[in-house]
Amino acid sequence: MVTAMHPLSALSLLFALADTLSGRVTDRAGSPLPTATVLVSELHRVATTGADGAFVLADLPSGQYTVIVRHVGFAPVAREVVIRGATTLGVALERAPLWLEPVTITATRAPIPTLASPLATAALSEDALRREQSVSLAHSLSRLPGIHALSTGAQIGKPVIRGLAGARVLVLADGSRLEDYSWSDEDGPSVDARLAQRVEVIRGPASVLYGSDALGGVVNVIPAELPDANGGPRLIRTGFEVSGATNNAEVGASARVEGAAGPWGWRVFGIGRAAGSLHTPAGRLDNTGFGAVNGEAAVGRRGTRGSATLRYTRYAGEFKLLEANEPPSGAAAGGPERRLSDDRIQLAADHLLGSLRLETKAQWERHSLVEISDTGTGPGGAPLEGTAFDLLLNTGTLDLLAHHVAGSAVRGTVGLSGVYQTNDTRGPIALVPDARVHAAGGFVFEQATLGRWSVLAGGRVDLRRLTADSNTALALSPQRRNYTAWSGDVGLVYRPGAALAVSGNVGRAWRAPTLFELFSNGPHLGEARYEIGRADLVPEGAANVDVSVRWQANRVEAEVAAYRNEIAQYVFITPTNQFKDTLRIYRYDQADALLTGAEVSVGVAVATPLSLRGRFDAVRGTNRTTQEPLPLIPPARVAVGAELHGTGLRWADRVRLAVEGEFVTRQTRLNPLDLPTAGYALLNVEAGLERPLWGRAIRLDVAARNLGNTAYRSFLSRYKEFALDPGRNVVLRVSLGE
Template identity: 70%
Template sequence: MLLAPVVASGDTLSGRVVDRDGHAVAGATVVVVELHRVALTQTDARFRFADLPAGSYTVTVRRLGFAPLARQVAVSGPTTLDLILERTSVWVEPVTVTATRAPLDVLSSPLPTEALSEDRLRRAQSVSLAHALAELPGINALTTGQQIGKPVIRGLAGPRVLVLEDGSRLEDYSWSDEDGPSVDARLAQRVEVIRGPASVLYGSDALGGVVNVIPEELPDANGGPRATHTGFEISGASNNAELEGAARGEGASGGWGWRLFGIGRFASSLHTPAGELDNTGFSALSGEAAVGTRGPRGSTTLRYTRYGGEFKLLEAEGPASGEAGGPERKLSDDRVQVAGDYLLGGVRLETKAQWQRHSLIEVSDTGTSPSGAPLEGTAFDLLLNTLTVDVLAHHTAGSRVRGTLGASGFYQTNDTRGRIPLVPAARAGAAAVFDFVEVGLGRVSVLAGGRVDVRRLAADANAALGRSDETRDYTALSGTLGVVYRPAAAVALTANLGRAWRAPTLFELFANGPHLGEARYEIGDPGLKPEAGTNMDVGVRWQGARVRVELAGYRNAIGRFIYITPTDSFVTVSTSPPDSLRVYRYQYADARLLGGEAAVEVEVAAPLTLRARTDAVRGTNRATNQPLPLVPPARAVFGAELHPSGLTWSDRAYAGVEVEVATRQTRLNPLD
């Protein structure tokens, strides 16, 4: 947070990064978080930032093989900062920008907040974000193959888990089991996750948690000569013959930086001990192009991101007959974001505007040709256009109080095309204001906030669906109160009480058509009301140089929990060949989720690190006393890793083993 007025000064921040023995640490990434400025240490361990405005900033340092470090530094004129890194393989991100929408020590967050570093994301080598996140406690992956998955946070998934890219919400059709978030983990520098409701900061859909995909900062010349870097990478996987190729180029000159990054993947069907699973292959193309400027008054970044591909679907009633049969999804997601951070006196003004175009087409079999080959046709064709805007004012009041005052909104259009409409065309708009404050009282920190959301959904008449023009208006209040007690620098005791909400989706309200990928006919309920959740969370965290321990427990009571359930009715969708689907209807009831997580990570002796984590959640429909659908079973994971020491090319090499044990899930919902 800034503590001093802004002037267009030439203030600098420079220093060295060394290890405990005083040896130079080259290649460390040093970031001034609030200003999005980045520098790499040279062979002599030195770094330098030029043209910084006077103020107080959060500086982070990361280098593989060392514990990440964060420091607060006051910049005024030429400022020197020397940093000492500790060797360890226990990697814990020291700062989160998601828990309060401003840089915060992770131990000071009242809700459990974790991050996956770039190195761990690279290990996952998956087009699915959910697969990469599943190694964190309290998070599972709901998948229909290696290519498609969505994160499940504390038993909640889909529209109850909000996915962000660099703080901007992503809107897509991940309401379906066959669709996941439209992001590629390989384009991220790190992914931060909040386990628990965060509607006070992000609004509707943050009922179960938040996933923030944070891209890599653009290169910064820092007053030095022009620099350009290129790189190429090829990797693969054996099970489905997956091949991935990636290429990137980036550079910096003066106050400007740029990056081009492209990734292509191709995979055939998955193999199991029983044989090949037909119709599970995919092809995908992702990438980004970004350019930005950094200066003494702030920064501006323009970023284009693309995610798309063709994903074949294993049918709900069993494997397709032959490689050419079965449904598939054609997905295309394009985003343009303009982000700025500007320094206005003692306030840091953060702005983001994003346009997103999301297209989803399902192709399914429509019959067979005279020769017996399957014939395909477009089942449904959906197009979603969304404009989102966020304006945040980060402020301070003395040395004990800091906060964020924000406003956000979006406008969205949904077009329904194809031979199966499924849902009507619609328009949606929303606006919100919130305030979040952190008060430091010695060893105790109190974090509190409130938010007001208004939203309107207008659905068009559609004769094929039997729907007339309909409008829904929602107003919701969210709030949170958290307390963090730090008996020691490395220990935190936390408690949080939060209220969150979620508006019904267009599909839950107005769906009336066959969903062939899931082999069911879905009917919505126009009378559904918003979900409202009250969550209580307590936890203990210990974060040492070579040891990390976390314990957490929670109770989440959700009013008007929306779910889909099968009926005894069937609808004929085809007479040639004969085909009928079971009818599923959306309903609601009060629900309760109880659970907990535990994780421990210990560097026993270099280079050996041991890890263990366990989590369990019990979800209950309070009206029927039945289990909630798709709640993961309790599990425990044990792992060990060996890391080489020394600052050489082998720093990224490791050997590891991991064993996951899951209990038998005996509490099954009819949907499971």
């Protein structure tokens, strides 16, 4: 329950010279909730409640804002609040094992209630990310309906949204696009989920907001806001975490130090992980270990009319790859590996100019990918290893957004974006030529609400130029490609009640061919094939229809969604009967494609200690030219689970015990590239507790994946031809915070 008012009280007199937001956060019984966070989303101002549940945010500009209140173990609350003078806000949170993120930013590039979005959205909160206990972002997201992971072992994964992956799924870091070599199944998103406060997902096309590549969906990794001193004394907070996993002897540790003083806030966060080879029920998979060191450093300044944050993020590691076409032997041996480093510097700023909120996002990203593989044998017959290819991608992006609000009925965003990218091909194997990309786009996206109805509509125009240098090894002369594309979206939401939303959405999206699809001409040893591009490929264009019914109440949350995504000039790779240096030649081609599918999810709080969950998704993909199934379309799956939870115990503030069964069918619609796999069922169990320790909060999480040690092969595993998927894995994580 939330109330907003302007009382003539001592508190308002105290802050009479400035606009403030103050209040108290309690549970439904009226007991105060300390350490709850209160965020004014548009201003990036955040406060933490004291022991009495009280908070104060001072020196705020007057206006209408989205205020989000969170506390671990409680359903978050979001409300539109008009701040004018001394404004008070009383919030009563409700304990809820079942809840959805109340607000999405990714769906409109501005805060909007989740039920008000016509796009199919989903999110993992900080609590859910910790529960997933996965190194790979894609593997964490795969427990959401409609999202799977195209995996290379347990440490590398690419998100698959409604049957589409790679360059058709755009990954963002706090709203700025991440650029990588998405043509490769072994190059997943360069982001560590432990650095995120939450991850938002759009299931379906979103080119109208983000341009090329948002054809299948969008994943936005959003960090926590920097600490805010709120005019009080200097503060410093720390957090530590250690973890371990049994299957591959993985160990990990992280440390976070953050603070605030005056208008400044800062954070330093470091994460290290190392693991040996994976194990299946049949034995060890040689050469599947990894090591990674990731982290971020950020500093920000908040003012009365705006804020700015400068953030440096690094994601780097060495990921060993199971040898293609060679079954695991158990003997000590080398093999291919990927050496990845991704460095990003991001500047994000907001400024209020009258009724406009101006937002700027600028980012520079350096992405390096090196593959090491066997280059021959030494005098004694031992394998010699060397660099197979060495690729470097430098990308600069800029987004300029103007958000406006006209009362409570109309709001929208006007945006301009630009991209400049260079690709440098180094190493002995030139997979693609050196190249440069220049791109620019502009869009308008508006929302109007009239009673129970909301209409959202937008349009975008993109210009893109790809320039490739001549390359003797690739037998390529200088090349230039120019693309002009438009995107559009119209959505309608009907709210017959506060907890129910019925929505429909029609959109057009596009994707430019990648450098590899156009000009590749070389061996891809990690996948045991020789790839040849097609220089006359044209952009893909998608026409998508999406309908859904969503229910979000205190004890029940549910969603039913269906979609039809028709893609013109779909780019795909297909094998030929030709060979080069013992490798089969694969060529890129185009055809029209159709993907249809449905998703269902439901959660019910049956009683105070018990909640039940279930989800289902299925997708069907067809090449409409050949009438063959599209490759690597996920098979249908069902998951059902139950959770016991308790609070206020003598030995813990909060405890939980959850069990889930996941049932995956056999994919019967096979493309010539596909290797059939059998259906399977997995049992997963997890438990956790939270309690105070030495004046701090300690959290203990234990998860057992594939508890029955089932022997199975995932249809989306790159290793399925050579090995089983990993067997039982028990993960323990201990977190110590404020």
